[in-house]
Structure formats: structure tokens, C-alpha cells
Amino acid sequence: MKAVLLDMDGVLVDVRGSYRRAITETVAHFAGEGPTPEQIQAKKDAGGFNNDWVLSEAFVREAGVAEADAPFEAIKDRFNQIYQGTKYDGLIATEPPAIQTSTLEDLVQRYKLALVTGRPEADALWTLRRFEWHGHIPVVVGMDRQAGREKPDPYGLELALADLGVEAEEAVYAGDTVDDMRAAVAAGCVAVGVVPPGLDVLEHGRTLMGAGARVVLSTPDTLPALLATFDSGDTSE
Numbered sequence: 001m002k003a004v005l006l007d008m009d010g011v012l013v014d015v016r017g018s019y020r021r022a023i024t025e026t027v028a029h030f031a032g033e034g035p036t037p038e039q040i041q042a043k044k045d046a047g048g049f050n051n052d053w054v055l056s057e058a059f060v061r062e063a064g065v066a067e068a069d070a071p072f073e074a075i076k077d078r079f080n081q082i083y084q085g086t087k088y089d090g091l092i093a094t095e096p097p098a099i100q101t102s103t104l105e106d107l108v109q110r111y112k113l114a115l116v117t118g119r120p121e122a123d124a125l126w127t128l129r130r131f132e133w134h135g136h137i138p139v140v141v142g143m144d145r146q147a148g149r150e151k152p153d154p155y156g157l158e159l160a161l162a163d164l165g166v167e168a169e170e171a172v173y174a175g176d177t178v179d180d181m182r183a184a185v186a187a188g189c190v191a192v193g194v195v196p197p198g199l200d201v202l203e204h205g206r207t208l209m210g211a212g213a214r215v216v217l218s219t220p221d222t223l224p225a226l227l228a229t230f231d232s233g234d235t236s237e
Contacts, residue, residue: 005184007176012098022056031063041199052118114164118142152179192226194220195208
């Protein structure tokens with residue numbers, strides 16, 4: 001392996017109290033009641049909802065609220081107000097890390113690193129700077145560069161591979177959702193599933209394996225050890 005491509009939400013950052021909460025509060029604003037964490041996860045596991053603005057709209061429509069009463073742009077604006085706040089003082093500022101900085105320091109010593117995320121690039125860069133990770137991850141492919149071709153489309157991963165100058169078979173993509181795994185497989189990368197904080201390791205692990213993960217980790221902090229087995233050719237464990 002020469003490169004490690006990383007998702008942000010659920011891999012680098014715990015988003016249970018930020019993105020997931022923003023979905024619930026946004027839907028509740030327009031529909032009177034928001035989805036439960038289990039309902040949100042069920043949609044994610046079904047695939048096709050990498051974009052949380054789109055997911056929020058889906059819940060609003062399922063609640064019977066017409067587009068005329070809650071246009072997509074209004075849903076998106078409400079979500080951003082909750083999540084971003086004013087100059088990043090919203091829920092984004094409360095996110096705890098899901099990975100140790102020492103893990104990224106270890107990885108960057110041996111591999112080229114890139115971030116491929118569904119977040120707007122400005123949000124992703126702000127979060128990287130907040131945790132002082134921006135020096136470890138020089139390539140960032142956010143929503144803006146993906147031109148509407150978001151995961152499970154492999155386009156974002158392909159952009160990152162081109163930026164790094166690495167072939168797909170020389171890279172792993174670590175993500176926490178079905179769409180992440182499908183994008184990795186479609187790009188030709190090694191798909192590594194990461195169970196995000198708060199989910200059952202065995203249950204969600206089976207979901208990720210079913211979507212194409214070669215291996216599933218209970219924490220991203222074991223990535224260096226996993227990659228060492230790939231490098232040595234010993235994948236027996």
C-alpha cells in the first residue's frame with residue numbers, strides 16, 4: 001500500500017451529536033418531529049444518502065410535507081444554520097475526534113494521505129485545522145470538487161488518487177458507511193470498514209462487509225497495524 005484515503009464523518013470525527021442531531025432538528029423544524037438515530041442509520045445502511053441535506057429532505061417528504069411548503073433550499077439552509085452556525089459556532093464546533101492524532105502521525109510517516117468526504121470543502125478544512133490535522137492530510141476532496149457525483153460514485157476517490165499519483169490497487173479507503181464501501185470497490189481500492197462510535201461492531205460490521213469491505217475495524221486507530229499486515233503480505237489475521 002502506498003496511500004490511505006480517509007472518510008471524515010464516523011472515521012476521523014464522531015458526528016452523533018452534530019450531523020445526526022442536525023438531521024433530527026432540521027426535520028423536526030419542518031415536520032414537527034424528527035427521525036430517531038435508528039431511523040437515520042437505517043437510511044444510511046440502505047445506501048444512497050451520503051448527502052445529509054438530501055437525507056433530511058427525504059424524511060421531511062416522508063412526513064407528508066410538500067415541496068411548496070419546504071423547498072430543498074430551505075431545508076438545506078436550516079440544516080446549515082444548525083450545523084455550521086455563524087462562523088462555525090454551531091454543532092460542528094462540538095464534534096469530538098474519533099481518531100487519535102498519533103495515529104495520523106504514524107500513517108503519514110509511511111503513506112500518502114488524502115481526505116475524501118461529502119462535507120463541503122470549507123467545513124472539512126475548518127475541522128482539520130481545529131484538530132491540527134491539516135499538516136498530515138495534504139489532499140482534500142470535498143463536496144465541491146465532486147460535481148454532484150458523491151459516494152457511492154467513485155469519482156471523489158479517483159480525484160484523490162490522481163492528486164496523490166497513486167494507482168487504486170495501491171490504496172485503501174477507510175469509511176463507515178455502505179456508500180463508502182461501494183465507492184471504494186468501484187474505484188478499485190481496498191475497502192476498509194470502520195464502525196463509527198455508538199454502533200454495534202458485529203452488526204454494523206456485517207453491514208459493511210456485505211457492501212464490499214475486505215476487513216472491518218472497531219476503531220480507526222488500528223489502521224497502522226492493519227496496513228502493516230498488508231505490507232508484509234500476512235493477512236491471515
